[in-house]
Amino acid sequence: DAGVTQSPTHLIKTRGQHVTLRCSPISGHKSVSWYQQVLGQGPQFIFQYYEKEERGRGNFPDRFSARQFPNYSSELNVNALLLGDSALYLCASRLTGGNGYTFGSGTRLTVV
């Protein structure tokens, strides 16, 4: 079975640009969450979606937005990129009734 897949794996953007990161959950998983992991730190919660509705939002500015599609895949959008947005962005999915999340390998975003 395919795990959680994220694209692209690596990305370089310039300050002020916009970026879209994509996540495909494991088949049947309806809950998707996004995390930001800055080098040397633990992942920080950004968003959680369940059945295409936002169920949680972390302490991130409005430049960060996300959505979940009818097939349960998800996009994370970041506008007006800052150098501090450079990080590994992790997507995780979970089966309803299951325990814990399965994480993807992440998208490494570098803002220059």
Next chain:
Amino acid sequence: AQSVAQPEDQVNVAEGNPLTVKCTYSVSGNPYLFWYVQYPNRGLQFLLKYITGDNLVKGSYGFEAEFNKSQTSFHLKKPSALVSDSALYFCAVSVLILTTDSWGKFQFGAGTQVVVTP
């Protein structure tokens, strides 16, 4: 509010020796605790979880963790470490959102780098 502390930035152990990675937590209500491992340039891999029941939880790759409610701790252990266990380990706490049967956000610790020497 929920929080997790991993007091050690790095743990060094010789191969074959016992390995312990410490974690303490703070959460309102019942804690749901997890351990994940991260290898370089990879995502997080699930090791084990505590939801309810026995305080000693067994997980993947020979790891186990002991839940101690009075000390609010959830230390990860392995009786005999391998060089291949060298990685970054994260403890996380979460809550269950009963209205959606879905986990809320995971609060991760800062991580502990484990170095196992031959």
